[in-house]
Amino acid sequence: MRQSLRRALVLLCLAATSGCLSNANERAAHESEVGRASVAGVSFAVEGGLAAVREIQDGTLELWAQAPMLRVLVQADATPTTTWLVRVRNCLPDAVLTAVGAAGEALAVALVETSVPSVRAWLVALPAGGATLDIAPVDASLAEPFRFGVLSDIQSGVDRLPDILARINEDARVRFVISAGDLASQGSAGELAHIQDQLLGLDVPFYATLGNHDAMGNGVADWHALFGRTTLHFVFKGVTFTLADSGNGGMGALVYAWLDGWLSEARDGVHVFVTHFPLLDPDGLRNASFASRNEAARLIAMLAEGRIDVSFYGHIHTFAPVIYGGTPGYISGGGGAIPQLWDGIGRHYLAVDASAERIESVAVVRIDE
Amino acid sequence: MPHASVCAVTFLVLCGGASPPAAAEQSQRAAVADLAARAPNVTARPQGEGAVSAASTVSTASTAPAGLETSTTAGQADPSTTALRSAPRPGLGPLALALVPGVLLHGTGLYASDDGDGASHLLALEGVGLAAIVAGFAPIVLTGASRRIIGPAYALTLTGVGAFVVSWLADLYGAGVGATAGRPAAAVPIELGAGLVYAYDPSLEPTTYALVQAEWQSGAWRLAPSALVNVDASRSRLRLLGARRLHSDADGTFLELCAGMTLERMSDFGFSIQTGEGSVGGRFAMRRLAAGLAGSFAELSLGLGLQSFHYAHPAHPGASDAAEVLLARFAFGAYLGERGELSLYYDHRHDDLAAGLMPGAGGAGIPGHVGLAASYLITPRLGVTVDLAVGSAYVALAALRFRAGDER
Numbered sequence: 184m185r186q187s188l189r190r191a192l193v194l195l196c197l198a199a200t201s202g203c204l205s206n207a208n209e210r211a212a213h214e215s216e217v218g219r220a221s222v223a224g225v226s227f228a229v230e231g232g233l234a235a236v237r238e239i240q241d242g243t244l245e246l247w248a249q250a251p252m253l254r255v256l257v258q259a260d261a262t263p264t265t266t267w268l269v270r271v272r273n274c275l276p277d278a279v280l281t282a283v284g285a286a287g288e289a290l291a292v293a294l295v296e297t298s299v300p301s302v303r304a305w306l307v308a309l310p311a312g313g314a315t316l317d318i319a320p321v322d323a324s325l326a327e328p329f330r331f332g333v334l335s336d337i338q339s340g341v342d343r344l345p346d347i348l349a350r351i352n353e354d355a356r357v358r359f360v361i362s363a364g365d366l367a368s369q370g371s372a373g374e375l376a377h378i379q380d381q382l383l384g385l386d387v388p389f390y391a392t393l394g395n396h397d398a399m400g401n402g403v404a405d406w407h408a409l410f411g412r413t414t415l416h417f418v419f420k421g422v423t424f425t426l427a428d429s430g431n432g433g434m435g436a437l438v439y440a441w442l443d444g445w446l447s448e449a450r451d452g453v454h455v456f457v458t459h460f461p462l463l464d465p466d467g468l469r470n471a472s473f474a475s476r477n478e479a480a481r482l483i484a485m486l487a488e489g490r491i492d493v494s495f496y497g498h499i500h501t502f503a504p505v506i507y508g509g510t511p512g513y514i515s516g517g518g519g520a521i522p523q524l525w526d527g528i529g530r531h532y533l534a535v536d537a538s539a540e541r542i543e544s545v546a547v548v549r550i551d552e
Numbered sequence: 553m554p555h556a557s558v559c560a561v562t563f564l565v566l567c568g569g570a571s572p573p574a575a576a577e578q579s580q581r582a583a584v585a586d587l588a589a590r591a592p593n594v595t596a597r598p599q600g601e602g603a604v605s606a607a608s609t610v611s612t613a614s615t616a617p618a619g620l621e622t623s624t625t626a627g628q629a630d631p632s633t634t635a636l637r638s639a640p641r642p643g644l645g646p647l648a649l650a651l652v653p654g655v656l657l658h659g660t661g662l663y664a665s666d667d668g669d670g671a672s673h674l675l676a677l678e679g680v681g682l683a684a685i686v687a688g689f690a691p692i693v694l695t696g697a698s699r700r701i702i703g704p705a706y707a708l709t710l711t712g713v714g715a716f717v718v719s720w721l722a723d724l725y726g727a728g729v730g731a732t733a734g735r736p737a738a739a740v741p742i743e744l745g746a747g748l749v750y751a752y753d754p755s756l757e758p759t760t761y762a763l764v765q766a767e768w769q770s771g772a773w774r775l776a777p778s779a780l781v782n783v784d785a786s787r788s789r790l791r792l793l794g795a796r797r798l799h800s801d802a803d804g805t806f807l808e809l810c811a812g813m814t815l816e817r818m819s820d821f822g823f824s825i826q827t828g829e830g831s832v833g834g835r836f837a838m839r840r841l842a843a844g845l846a847g848s849f850a851e852l853s854l855g856l857g858l859q860s861f862h863y864a865h866p867a868h869p870g871a872s873d874a875a876e877v878l879l880a881r882f883a884f885g886a887y888l889g890e891r892g893e894l895s896l897y898y899d900h901r902h903d904d905l906a907a908g909l910m911p912g913a914g915g916a917g918i919p920g921h922v923g924l925a926a927s928y929l930i931t932p933r934l935g936v937t938v939d940l941a942v943g944s945a946y947v948a949l950a951a952l953r954f955r956a957g958d959e960r
Contacts, residue, residue, distance in 0.1 A: 475755065481756060481823065508863045509863075
């Protein structure tokens with residue numbers, strides 16, 4: 184019997200280590216590699232990993248931004264000043280680039296015209312030594328009301344995405360769109376790249392965390408390469424945004440550690456939390472939510488303690504307002520994936536008015552009315 | 553390797569592995585035991601073991617399982633009351649066939665071990681399972697998992713998955729191990745247990761709990777309280793389960809209604825959860841499907857739970873949430889002689905320590921956990937229980953059981 188139990192333990196451990204448990208930790212551990220690249224003695228590091236390096240070759244750097252404001256730290260060896268083309272995709276259309284050298288001196292910057300509003304490009308003269316590039320709209324730090332969109336669960340609806348994007352473009356008040364993920368059906372590099380091509384039709388940037396369908400691809404390496412981090416955090420106009428990776432039905436320990444710090448920092452301000460899986464499914468029998476009710480309760484308690492103001496989720500292809508631990512949240516999976524029937528919702532996105540004082544309103548914008 | 557396959561192989565290893573001669577002998581012994589149970593006044597044994605004694609002359613041909621020869625008088629076989637069909641012959645060959653193509657065509661292993669009737673029953677069970685999966689899952693896909701149909705649809709789907717998995721595991725068992733004389737250990741009125749539970753949850757930090765549990769049985773009623781408490785008492789899980797047997801047989805088959813209440817507290821994370829639940833379920837002696845499956849059993853239960861979440865934070869005092877939880881569990885197991893049992897199970901619960909599996913695919917959040925459970929009586933009064941589960945957490949339970957009262 185003892186031998187049998189030993190065999191059982193060994194075999195069960197083998198089974199378990201082959202991938203049953205969350206690989207959210209694995210993804211989180213690789214987040215620190217996002218936004219870093221070097222070539223020919225010049226290295227770039229995007230602060231907070233808030234952009235994916237899409238291209239780097241001698242004289243050209245292309246980023247996919249995951250936040251309205253980016254700071255890029257540049258280290259160059261003793262080579263003479265070189266001019267670099269810095270192109271930022273998924274960028275706020277009114278963003279400007281300012282550059283300073285290691286001694287604080289302003290560096291020469293020239294805007295390069297582009298045909299796509301969400302693609303911005305500049306020529307920057309980078310001297311030997313170090314430089315800091317800041318890319319942000321001039322009003323980024325002004326605590327004024329603004330509007331953002333929420334659009335998740337596109338999947339098989341990707342080819343019908345342009346009409347949703349066109350509808351968003353009609354609303355000039357939307358500064359950017361955030362997403363709770365499930366942009367792709369199978370998470371392949373081709374699908375993700377196709378989504379990004381479609382997003383060229385959106386006049387404002389689209390910041391996303393990863394959904395479970397996005398995690399089905401190449402061990403999330405493709406996501407990291409194309410979109411960047413799966414868990415990200417930024418502040419815009421006094422409002423804090425946290426997009427957390429729950430792509431396997433739960434969050435990793437590292438993500439909880441980050442979240443703990445971010446909640447503390449934003450405790451007295453307005454804080455928007457976004458993750459793919461609803462913490463509890465409004466229809467519990469379905470459990471289209473966190474895989475563990477205990478973990479869901481832990482996160483609800485944590486978010487309530489951190490005084491978040493509103494949360495957004497995807498995964499369920501409908502619209503449903505929820506309240507978790509006394510905090511309002513919204514499930515919105517209206518990006519075009521197979522819709523939940525008989526709910527009277529269909530494709531939609533959310534338009535959210537926010538300010539540094541409060542979340543002013545959350546409105547459902549239906550596409551197929 | 554898929555987890556189901558690993559678990560299945562684990563299960564076979566623990567049940568004794570593929571040992572053809574021994575398994576065939578076991579098969580015959582089980583068939584003899586089966587026949588003796590049906591005709592209590594006859595002493596029966598497998599062929600070639602010499603004379604048997606009989607208290608009376610009884611015609612048993614109509615009930616004798618395949619491969620069994622019975623005697624009606626000492627040392628003499630009566631052709632009119634003897635079944636001469638060959639006994640199921642488990643072994644490596646049938647086991648290999650039970651794996652491929654048996655993973656798709658359940659019953660292949662039993663068929664290869666000369667149990668055609670049993671094979672057809674498993675194939676039928678597989679068909680029922682597949683039909684239930686299609687009938688349950690197709691509406692889920694077609695309606696985008698509409699809340700109007702989701703409860704019954706998932707219950708039907710999980711029942712189908714249970715039938716599908718059990719029919720395959722049974723085929724592996726029948727082909728690789730074969731019939732045994734195993735049967736349920738005799739019940740006693742009171743059992744007390746004490747042990748440890750280790751839960752490794754990446755999102756809730758590893759914890760070791762002390763476990764105390766009890767079970768009281770009286771007639772058709774059963775009451776089972778249990779408590780888990782960690783070292784600094786910051787986490788506890790108190791549970792009370794009551795059950796009423798609706799039907800039970802000596803071969804271990806039973807059907808019962810269950811009701812339960814669970815109070816879980818994780819003060820280190822600032823929440824507590826109360827769960828009330830009800831379910832109906834039971835165990836089925838697989839010998840009823842095929843002689844070569846004697847000594848094994850299958851389980852299925854379905855139910856519903858209601859949860860109430862409470863949080864200890866000052867931002868929203870008194871805030872609480874509520875949620876339903878679908879209860880569905882199926883298992884396949886084997887008796888370890890008359891002293892214990894071993895089972896592989898799937899449990900759809902998302903509200904216990906193991907909770908739901910987290911595959912990196914489209915099904916994340918939906919599946920429950922899988923596990924391997926074993927219990928064994930070292931003496932008639934003292935036993936051990938082990939349970940290893942994998943969901944969003946690894947959970948290992950080990951406990952000693954103390955039995956009191958007269959065996960029934």
